Amino acid sequence: xxxxxxxxxxxxxxxxxxxxxxxxxxxxxxxxxxxxxxxxxxxxxxxxxxxxxxxxxxxxxxxxxxxxxxxxxxxxxxxxxxxxxxxxxxxxxxxxxxxxxxxxxxxxxxx
Amino acid sequence: xxxxxxxxxxxxxxxxxxxxxxxxxxxxxxxxxxxxxxxxxxxxxxxxxxxxxxxxxxxxxxxxxxxxxxxxxxxxxxxxxxxxxxxxxxxxxxxxxxxxxxxxxxxxxxx
Numbered sequence: 734x735x736x737x738x739x740x741x742x743x744x745x746x747x748x749x750x751x752x753x754x755x756x757x758x759x760x761x762x763x764x765x766x767x768x769x770x771x772x773x774x775x776x777x778x779x780x781x782x783x784x785x786x787x788x789x790x791x792x793x794x795x796x797x798x799x800x801x802x803x804x805x806x807x808x809x810x811x812x813x814x815x816x817x818x819x820x821x822x823x824x825x826x827x828x829x830x831x832x833x834x835x836x837x838x839x840x841x842x843x844x
Numbered sequence: 845x846x847x848x849x850x851x852x853x854x855x856x857x858x859x860x861x862x863x864x865x866x867x868x869x870x871x872x873x874x875x876x877x878x879x880x881x882x883x884x885x886x887x888x889x890x891x892x893x894x895x896x897x898x899x900x901x902x903x904x905x906x907x908x909x910x911x912x913x914x915x916x917x918x919x920x921x922x923x924x925x926x927x928x929x930x931x932x933x934x935x936x937x938x939x940x941x942x943x944x945x946x947x948x949x950x951x952x953x954x955x
Binding site for chain 2: 774775777779831
């Protein structure tokens with residue numbers, strides 16, 4: 734079992750709808766959580782970081798964290814075709830430097 | 845805003861050759877990370893440096909070594925290259941243990 738699990742998809746969402754991406758992690762010592770967007774052949778681009786339980790909103794993106802359930806999610810409102818990409822969930826343990834990534838969810842927004 | 849710079853962007857080497865990848869972090873960032881991403885896989889942490897000292901180590905082969913210099917740039921040296929080393933190599937930087945920002949990557953092909 735991977736430390737960070739994501740549904741690999743593909744997840745297909747109509748344009749303008751809400752895309753919901755989920756991630757679970759196994760290490761209870763994890764303290765920092767990140768969502769990256771990666772287009773094919775490109776580098777991961779940081780979208781959101783979240784450190785405490787609850788919701789964090791930034792524009793069309795909302796990250797949700799539930800440490801008790803070891804669950805983090807990303808909601809994308811008013812999805813656009815340009816949101817089509819692979820979304821990587823990454824987790825960092827307290828005191829550690831490295832990010833541990835999930836396998837990514839491929840999201841397709843259909844016009 | 846200035847981003848992480850990596851060179852070269854593409855590199856073709858033969859088996860058993862040596863390769864050196866360079867990374868220039870975002871100005872004022874003091875921590876550098878190296879990740880390897882194989883085809884269809886998530887990024888895997890190799891090694892990190894904080895203030896020119898190795899700060900964390902992941903699944904980096906003994907054939908690989910890295911260092912961070914006084915100007916904070918970092919180099920990843922890879923020797924006795926194998927076909928399986930073909931991958932995208934990303935450098936990321938951060939200020940302390942804050943959010944990591946990725947460079948464009950170096951695509952290494954070993955033939």
